[in-house]
Amino acid sequence: MILSAEKKSGLWQDHFGISISKDQFSIALAGNPNVGKSTIFNALTGLHQHTGNWPGKTVDNAQGGFVYKQKSFLLVDLPGTYSLLAHTVEEQIARDFLCFACPDVTVVVLDATCLERNLNLALQVFEITPKVIVCLNLMDEAQKKRLMIDVPSLERELGVPVVATAARQGVGLIELQEKILQVALGSLPTTPRQIIYSSEVEKAVKHLLPMVGSLASNALSPRWLALRLLEGDQSFLDSLNNYLGVNPGWEEARCAQ
Amino acid sequence: MCAMTPTRSLSEVWCEAEDVRRSFAYSYSDQIVADIYGNAEQITKHVLSKRGSQRINLDYKIDNLVTSKWLGYPLMILLLVGVLWITIEGANVPSGFLANWLFAFQDQLTVWFQWVGAPAWLHGVLVLGVYRTLAWVVAVMLPPMAIFFPLFTLLEDSGYLPRIAFNLDHIFKKAKACGKQSLTMCMGFGCNAAGVTSCRIIDSPRERLIAILTNNFVPCNGRFPTMIAITSIFIGSAMASYSALINALVISGIILLGVGVTLLVSLLLSMTILKGEPSSLVLELPSYRRPKFGAVIYRSMIDRTLFVLRRAIIVAAPAGAVIWILANVYIGEQSILSTVAHALDPLGQLIGLDGFILMAFILGLPANEIVLPILIMSYLSTGALQDFSSLEELRNILLRNGWTWLTAINIMLFSLLHWPCATTLLTTYKESGSKKWTFLSFLIPTLIGFTACFILTQLVRFIGLV
Numbered sequence: 001m002i003l004s005a006e007k008k009s010g011l012w013q014d015h016f017g018i019s020i021s022k023d024q025f026s027i028a029l030a031g032n033p034n035v036g037k038s039t040i041f042n043a044l045t046g047l048h049q050h051t052g053n054w055p056g057k058t059v060d061n062a063q064g065g066f067v068y069k070q071k072s073f074l075l076v077d078l079p080g081t082y083s084l085l086a087h088t089v090e091e092q093i094a095r096d097f098l099c100f101a102c103p104d105v106t107v108v109v110l111d112a113t114c115l116e117r118n119l120n121l122a123l124q125v126f127e128i129t130p131k132v133i134v135c136l137n138l139m140d141e142a143q144k145k146r147l148m149i150d151v152p153s154l155e156r157e158l159g160v161p162v163v164a165t166a167a168r169q170g171v172g173l174i175e176l177q178e179k180i181l182q183v184a185l186g187s188l189p190t191t192p193r194q195i196i197y198s199s200e201v202e203k204a205v206k207h208l209l210p211m212v213g214s215l216a217s218n219a220l221s222p223r224w225l226a227l228r229l230l231e232g233d234q235s236f237l238d239s240l241n242n243y244l245g246v247n248p249g250w251e252e253a254r255c256a257q
Numbered sequence: 258m259c260a261m262t263p264t265r266s267l268s269e270v271w272c273e274a275e276d277v278r279r280s281f282a283y284s285y286s287d288q289i290v291a292d293i294y295g296n297a298e299q300i301t302k303h304v305l306s307k308r309g310s311q312r313i314n315l316d317y318k319i320d321n322l323v324t325s326k327w328l329g330y331p332l333m334i335l336l337l338v339g340v341l342w343i344t345i346e347g348a349n350v351p352s353g354f355l356a357n358w359l360f361a362f363q364d365q366l367t368v369w370f371q372w373v374g375a376p377a378w379l380h381g382v383l384v385l386g387v388y389r390t391l392a393w394v395v396a397v398m399l400p401p402m403a404i405f406f407p408l409f410t411l412l413e414d415s416g417y418l419p420r421i422a423f424n425l426d427h428i429f430k431k432a433k434a435c436g437k438q439s440l441t442m443c444m445g446f447g448c449n450a451a452g453v454t455s456c457r458i459i460d461s462p463r464e465r466l467i468a469i470l471t472n473n474f475v476p477c478n479g480r481f482p483t484m485i486a487i488t489s490i491f492i493g494s495a496m497a498s499y500s501a502l503i504n505a506l507v508i509s510g511i512i513l514l515g516v517g518v519t520l521l522v523s524l525l526l527s528m529t530i531l532k533g534e535p536s537s538l539v540l541e542l543p544s545y546r547r548p549k550f551g552a553v554i555y556r557s558m559i560d561r562t563l564f565v566l567r568r569a570i571i572v573a574a575p576a577g578a579v580i581w582i583l584a585n586v587y588i589g590e591q592s593i594l595s596t597v598a599h600a601l602d603p604l605g606q607l608i609g610l611d612g613f614i615l616m617a618f619i620l621g622l623p624a625n626e627i628v629l630p631i632l633i634m635s636y637l638s639t640g641a642l643q644d645f646s647s648l649e650e651l652r653n654i655l656l657r658n659g660w661t662w663l664t665a666i667n668i669m670l671f672s673l674l675h676w677p678c679a680t681t682l683l684t685t686y687k688e689s690g691s692k693k694w695t696f697l698s699f700l701i702p703t704l705i706g707f708t709a710c711f712i713l714t715q716l717v718r719f720i721g722l723v
Contacts, residue, residue, distance in 0.1 A: 034543045085290070088460050113544060115305055119297035141544060147307055154304040168549060193300075197292045201285060204277050211270050229274035231286040237267055 008102070015243060016076075016101055018063050024074045025184040026101070030094055030125055031109030032118050033080030036137045038062070039167040040109060041077040044177065068177045071184070076103065082117070084124045085231070092235060098128045099220060100243040105183045107176070109135045112142035112149055112164070122158070126192035127224050132160045133179050133190075140166040159191040204230055316544050320420065329424040336417075337512065340408045342505035345485055348400035349501065355400065359392035381585060382578050385638075390577025393630035394569050401482040402565060406557035409446060414548035418443055419540055426538045432520045433527035435464035436538035438471075442519065445475035447561060449677055450684040452477075457688070463533045467523045469685055470698050473677040474519040476512060478565060479625035484508055484669045486629055490652045491665035507669075515673050522701060568680075569626035576620060576627055577634065584638035594635060608707055609667035609714030611659065618671065623679045628672070663723045667710045674706035 008026075012018045020026055029037045041047070045064030062077040078097055079090035098106060108125050110118040115136075125132055134154075142149060155162040161179045165172030182188035197205070208226040220240075228236045278285055322328055363384060370380040412418065418440060426436030437459050445452030452472040459465040476484065488507045489500070527533065583594040591599070594616075601619075602612030613635045621628035633651070636658050655664075676699045677685070686695040717723055 033541065083290075083293075085286075089457070116297050116301040119300055120293050123293055123296055141546070145544075147305065150304045150306075154300070157300045157303055168546075193296075195293055195296045198288060200281060200283075201288055201292060204281065204285065207277060208270075208274060211273060226274075227289060229270065230278065231289060232274070232278055233286075234271075237271065241267065 011243075012101060016097065018074070018076065018101075020074050021072070024065070024072045025105065025180075026103040027073050027075045027180055027184075028097060028101070028103040028106045029075060029077045029109060030098065030106055030121065031078075031080060031135075031137075032082055032111060032121055035080065035109050035111040035118065036167045037077055037080060037109050040107075040135065040137065040165070040173070040176075041075060043167055043170060043173050045075055066177075068181055071181060073180065073184075076101075081121065083121055084128070085233070092239070095128075095236075096239050096243065098125060100239070102129070103131075105131050105133060105180050107133045107135050107180065109137050112136050112138050113145055113147060115147075115149060123193070123195050126158075126160070127195065127221065127227075130190055130192055131183055132192050133176070133183055134158060134160055134162045135172075135176055136162055136164045137167050139164045139171070140169060157193065159193045161188060161190065201227075201230065319545060320542060323417070323420050324423050333421060333424060334509065334513075336412070338505050338509045340405065340412075341508050342502055343408060344401050344405045345489070345504045345508070346501040347404045348482075348485065349489075351400040351403075352396055356392070356396040359396055363388060363392065378585075381581050386577040386579075386581030386634075387574050388577075389637075390573045390580065390627070390630050390634055391570060393633055394573045394626060395566070397486050397629060398479070398482045398569060398626050399562070399566055401485055402478050402562045403558065405478060405481075406447070406561045407554050410553045410557040410561075411548045411550075413443075414546065414553060416543045416545045419542050422538070422540055423542065428520060429523070430535045430538075432524040433533065433535045434467050434520075434523040435459045435461065435535060437540065438464070438468040438519075438523070441468045441472060442475045442516070445472045445477060446481075447478055448565065449473050449475070449477045449681040453681060453684045453688055461533075461536050463527075463531050464536065466689060466694060467526050467531055469688055470526065470694065470701060471519045471522050473681060473698065473702050474515045474522070474673065476515060476673055477625065477678075479569070479678065480628075480672050481508060481512075483625070483629045483672055484511060486651075487665050487668055490655065491660070491662055511669055511673055518674065518705065522705070565626070569624050572624040573627045573630060576623075576631060580620075580631060580634045581638065584635065592638075594638065598635065607714070608671070608710035609663050609717075610671065610710065611664075613658070614664075614668060614671075618675060621678070622676070625672070625678050661723050663714065663717050667714060670713065671706050671710050674702050674709055676703045 006022070009020050009022060012020050012026075029041055031037045041062060041064065044066050046066070047062075047064040063074060064077075065072065065074050067073070076097070078094045081088070081091045081094045084091055084095040084098070097103070106125055106129050108122045110122060122132075122134055136149065136151065136154070139149075149164075151162050151164050161183065163172055163176045163179055165176060167173065179188065183190060205223060205226045208229055209222055212225045212229065213222040225240075323332055366384050366388060367380065370384060421443065422436050422439045425439040429436045429438055438456075440458065441452050441455045444455040449472050452475065453469050456465050456468040456472065459468055485504065485508060488504045492503065492507055527535075580594065583597070584592050586593050588596060598612035598616050600612065601615045605611045605613075605615040614632060617628050617632035617635065620631050633654070636654055676682075682695055682699060685698045686692065689695060689698075
């Protein structure tokens with residue numbers, strides 16, 4: 001969704017406790033636990049967010065700024081999650097941030113040594129926001145494990161820029177910044193691949209789409225909303241209500257289960 | 258932008274979706290997850306190719322060793338003793354050097370104060386109070402921290418910590434707690450407040466509360482240098498040639514005792530006020546990475562050592578001034594310090610400590626780092642020995658104040674098992690959001706500490722060992 005700068009800075013302050021200035025681009029860092037998000041965060045911002053080789057270090061939204069080519073960026077390091085299906089607190093934090101804070105660019109950090117599992121998250125992010133960059137991190141380890149990843153064809157498959165990095169060695173970070181700038185300015189178009197669901201799911205989505213469309217108008221992709229409804233994910237409707245004030249008091253009116 | 262009036266209410270749409278969900282024989286959410294996985298698999302097939310897989314096998318082999326039934330535990334204990342041994346051995350020399358240097362500088366300060374004709378009370382508060390306490394904090398606390406933190410960060414960076422969680426999972430399961438609790442305990446070694454915050458990685462609220470309430474049983478870096486100093490003076494020095502190793506074993510024993518108490522209290526909580534079954538541990542074992550030594554040393558020095566030291570100094574400076582004032586303001590015959598210490602003395606004696614020790618622990622509530630410096634300051638300010646200037650004489654001061662090996666053990670026990678510091682309590686309140694749980698996190702270790710020291714002391718005295 002598109003927010004005016006004023007509205008955005010108010011929303012960020014109220015709901016996420018983050019102050020962002022009007023001329024700052026907002027960048028979210030998402031990814032599985034322990035893929036090097038905090039290392040990338042530190043490398044870009046020059047801050048010293050705690051890092052370590054174990055899943056679960058980052059429990060809050062850490063934030064820091066950097067300047068690249070005279071443009072100012074605010075980077076938010078989200079907690080590591082395996083999905084955005086909101087089964088855990090971290091998943092809910094990450095999902096709500098992507099849905100309602102509407103960052104200008106989302107960088108999904110993937111562990112190149114377990115691409116398939118990491119892609120699950122990337123695909124889910126693609127459903128929420130089109131402005132995505134994939135950062136293929138730990139390329140040095142993938143090389144040690146003799147895993148060859150065809151980056152250009154991954155880029156074609158995903159429809160978004162893919163930057164290969166080895167953040168601990170500082171490899172690829174300039175390119176990452178450049179891509180962030182281009183996507184933020186809109187000079188690099190992104191058309192993230194959308195998940196193709198099996199026919200039963202698609203049929204049900206089609207059935208729900210007309211009524212969902214009116215729910216959040218241009219706030220969120222109706223298709224995505226329909227999918228959450230199909231999952232029976234109440235926590236998301238609560239968030240929807242909480243952030244957008246769609247329908248105050250709906251909890252009471254919820255129909256008998 | 259978004260807050261338009263919807264033509265249909267959320268609840269209407271929700272009910273509609275409910276109908277759709279019911280009409281499908283399977284679960285839509287399972288199907289959705291399966292479809293996402295299918296898509297990811299397809300993409301991966303197109304872009305990924307493997308050339309052999311030597312490294313994966315190496316990680317796998319290492320994991321088989323470090324998480325094996327026979328080698329898992331000995332290796333963990335060996336690492337614990339090893340890290341502590343290096344810390345103690347390494348901290349010895351700089352500690353002595355720092356103490357000599359800092360106390361020599363104190364004499365110089367005194368000369369300067371006399372030269373400008375400063376009043377005695379000003380010299381007392383600033384030099385004998387503030388400066389001397391700071392000197393103790395730096396001399397006793399800085400060297401072990403500066404060595405332990407980098408070693409610990411190396412372990413953390415290498416990827417060994419999740420293996421500990423994996424190894425300990427089945428014991429924690431027996432205590433009906435979560436295996437991830439061992440990760441939060443590892444964080445507690447650095448700082449219990451950080452340990453309490455890290456409990457957020459535990460998903461079940463019940464298990465998270467257990468982990469929060471028991472985190473204090475891991476001695477933080479504000480406490481184990483205290484233990485190191487005391488065991489060095491009273492236990493290790495008895496066997497000079499192996500002293501560092503003996504000290505490391507003693508501290509390891511105390512840490513293991515802390516782990517034992519953690520498990521016991523977790524179990525008791527699970528059986529009483531936090532009833533429930535343990536959830537299963539799902540934890541990714543990351544591949545091993547060679548730590549970057551430069552970054553590790555920089556980070557552990559700047560982020561941790563200096564940070565923790567700064568906190569200690571901020572608390573220690575005013576505490577030093579207060580102690581000096583209390584020791585030099587008299588009500589009738591006695592200084593305020595002695596009056597308070599004497600009032601606490603009967604309770605202290607009952608658990609094998611004394612009034613001064615108990616008072617030091619109470620004054621150390623803002624930060625455990627200052628307990629030992631405050632204690633030394635209190636002894637110094639009342640005793641005859643004013644020109645105390647080196648670490649070797651510490652033992653004599655303590656002996657003169659009636660210490661025995663039992664006192665030393667009781668202090669270490671009580672240091673392990675007493676109320677958390679103010680920062681940890683505050684963090685506990687923030688994380689649990691409840692005064693009740695915060696109070697319990699204060700009460701449980703305190704009760705256990707008093708009970709353990711009382712039983713040990715009475716037992717030893719009854720048998721007549723002291």
